[in-house]
Amino acid sequence: MKWLGNVLVSPGEGGVYGERTLEGYRVWDPYRSKLAALYTLGGGIELTPEIRVLYLGAANGTTASHVADYVETVYAVEFAPRPMQDLLEVARRRRNIIPIMADASRPEEYAPFMEAVDLVYQDVAQPNQVEIAERNLAFLKPGGHLILMLKTRSVDVRRDPAEVLAEARAGLERRLDVADVRWLDPYHQDHAAIVCSRRG
């Protein structure tokens, strides 16, 4: 990852969503992007130029654009039409983003487009987030990583976030090795990042 002092940046053409630039690099704001928050807090998986990423829940493509600055190819999956329009615009200007309009919980819809990836990054506001991650493991290379941004409030607002996290972690451990779990405070409330790797 590229740091200027303690500011996380990414190399690439600016002006995607009005982000600041610093010495020609695009500032990647941890308050706006959960992935940036994870890196700022010292966690995450190093993004390198040769890796391929499956990004579930790409939304408007702001975080996806930063990921694309670092890696070889990003498969960006988004389901809702409105953000998809923005994502298409981002993908038009970034030749390594492949915009896929599909439901992340139905991988059979986009499997015909998918190669094996080194990293699955998932940021979806669904109650069955762990299940969605499991279904997408078919795309992850052995030894590859999964970063799951657990929105505990989307799972169940009534329950204690820590409890929701423990349950998600247990669910992931069925098929993955959990390497790191951390809350994204103070950048994002009630969001936790779970970093796992697929058994090789």
Next chain:
Amino acid sequence: MLQRYWFGDVDEVGCRAAGTDPAALAERAAALRTGMDSFVPIDWETARDCGVVRTREEYVDLLRSVCTTLARKKIALSYQGRDVELLQMVRMLDELDNVINLLSERAAEWYQVTNPSFSRKYRSLPAKKMLGIIRKGARGGLSDAAEEIDRLAGTRSRLMREVSARADEVMPNTSALIGGLVAARLLSKAGGLPALARMPGSTIQVLGSERALFSHLRGGTPPPKHGIIFQHRRVHNAPKPVRGRVARVLAAKLAIAARLDYYRGEAVPEFLKDAQARIDEAGVEAS
């Protein structure tokens, strides 16, 4: 094992390329269904050996244009429904309400400063009349602003009629039960007719009172009896002791109505008659 990929079919024997035209590939890919159990991820070099592309760049470029074409089509399809525009119309209407209220409040405050004898308080002065007074009484910017607010109010009334008419057309059963405007607001909160049709009555009952609902779920506070449906006269005119019951029955009938609207798309008189009777019955206080 045959694998059907976006660029062609691949099996042990070899591969059959599906051409290089993005539009044709997109059309073919839209129909592909993969069983995840037997799925093998693509090796892009297969596409190269197949003769579809020569380099990795070409592979990604072609895949991108196929996926972009597909996404455009899906977006267009999802915006096709008549309910999608209604959603935007009713949101614009509610936004106009907000803006008009804010602006008139501000105009009144300003006018009061220039005209010490004017007070809006303790006078039953409708907004429209007040704006008329300000427009005549004030000069310059304030008068212009009042005129614009008046014009906005006109836009709002016209839009309101449009919303009602469109709601009657898109959701005839729901509109018949609760009126076009409130029906449209329910639609907007739910996020579309398909979403509304899949909601249980209990959710429809509290649509629009999310704050009260979640504070209830998180702890302690009493549950909300009604959200948007409070705007319907049968709910807000109901005597307090039975208001919750009316809201519950009405919401239950609305859930059925929304499903009729979505799956049948036309008014169902028998259902409406029974539903109206049942709702009226709920409003009768036990003696």
